[in-house]
Amino acid sequence: MKESEGWFRDVEPGDLEGARAAITDGRADEPRDWPVAAVETGFAADTEEYYDALHGATLAATRAAVAEREAADDRRLIHMVRAMDDCRRLSNELAERLAEWGSSVDEGGTGVEYARTVVAGESGPADPAVRSLADRVVDLADEADRLEDDVERLAASVTPNLAALAGPVLAARLCSLAGGLETLAKKPSGTVQVLGAEDALFAHLRGQATSPKHGVIYTHDAVRGTRPEDRGSAARALAGKLSIAARIDHYSGDRRPELEADLAERIETIQARAGDGPEGDGHE
C-alpha cells in the first residue's frame, strides 16, 4: 500500500501527544506540499499556524525520542562491558586449563598468547581436543577485543566527558556498577569512589575492616600512579571529577574539555606531596 498522508492527518489541533506519536511513527513514500494540505483539510487556518504546530510537534517528538534512545544506548553499553568482562575472564580461565594440559608435552606456556601459538600449530600436543580448546580460548579473547572496541566507541558517545576522564572502559564499568548513567549521575561522589568495592565496604560496616579507599577507580592512573599514602586523597579527587563528568553527560551532554585539565592539576598537587615530607591525609 502506498502511504501518502501527512503526519497531521489523524491529529486533532492541540493534541501534542498524538502529534508526537505521528511524527515518530508515521511514514510516507513521497513528500507532498504538507503546509498547503494541512490548510486544505482544516488542520491549520494558514501555513504560519501550521508551521507553529509543526514546531511544537517536532520538538516534542525529538525530545522524547532522544531520551528513549539515550536510555537504550545506556543499557547497551552496560551489557557490552559486562559481556566483554565475561569473555575476558572465561578466556583467561580456559587458557590456564589449556596451559596445564598442553605443557605435559612441551614446556607449554601461559595465557591467551600460548593458546594462539597452539592454534597456529607452533606448540602444544597434536591432540585434537587440545587444539579445539585453544580455538575456543582464542575466539573468546578475540570476542572480548571486539567488544572492547565497541565499548570504546559507544562510551565516547553515551558518556563523552566521563569517557574522556576515566577512559571508555572504566566509564562503562562505572555505569554498569551503578546500573546506568542516570543512577551514576545521582550518586554522591563518595559512593562513586567505592563502586566495585562493595565487599570491602560491607566488611567495614560489619566492623571487620577499615573503610575502602577506592573501588574500581583503582585502575585509573591517577590512583595507581600515586604513592600508597596519598591514594585516598587521589581517589577522592578523582571520584569528585568523575561525578561531575557523569552529571554533565546525563543532564546536558556537552563536552567540557577543561575537566581533564582540572583533574590533572589536582592529581599533580597530590602527587607533589611525596616530596614534602610526612604530612598528608592518606590515612583516612
Next chain:
Amino acid sequence: MSETLPEGVERREIDGRKRLATRGEAVYGEPTDGEWRAWDPDRSKLGAMIELGMDVGLSGGDRVLYLGAASGTTVSHVADFAGPTYAVEFAARPARDLLSVADSRPRLFPLLKDARKPETYAHVVEAGLDAVVQDVATRGQARVARLNRRFLADDGRLLLSVKARSEDVTRGPEAVFEEVLEELEEEYEVLERSRLDDYHDDHLGVVASPR
C-alpha cells in the same frame, strides 16, 4: 568579485575581522556583535562553501532540508536566514543540543531520523524545497543525496559536502570524490565543485541540481 550572499547573511566586522554573519541567538560560543553572530567557516562546511565564493543559490527565506544536523552549528545559521528548515540527525546525543538550538528558532524543525530512510520523514518534510544541504560524513554520501532528491523542487539545489575519509580511508581523496560524483550524476547535474581544504581537510563542496 561581485558576490550575492543570501539575504540575512552579511560580511560584517566582528572581533576586528570581516566575517560571514547571521542574526540569531548564539549557539557555539561564536563571537557576536549586537544581534549578529559570526559564522565560522572552520566549523561549517556550508559556511566554507559560501566563504570560498561558491554559488550556493540561496536567497534568504528558502525552504531547506538539512541532513546531518549534529548539534546544530551550521543549521542554526541556515535557520537564521532561511525559511522553514527541517534538520535531520540520527545520533541522539547531538540531537539533544539541536533541541535547544531549535527552541529559539520557530521555523527550525528537528527530526531524529536516518537520512538513508526518507520514507520515515516524508510525512513531515514538505516537497518542492529550495535546497537540500547534506553533511553526513558517513559511507554512501552519494546514495543519501539520491534518496533525498524527492524533496527538491525542479530548480532546487543540492549543497553537498563530501568527506573523503568517510567513504574510504585507504584511497586518495580525489579518487573517492570522482566515484561519489559519478554516482551523484545519475540523478543530479553538478553545477560547481570545489575542495574545501582551506577550512576542512579532504572535503569536497558540491552544488548540484536535480536532473
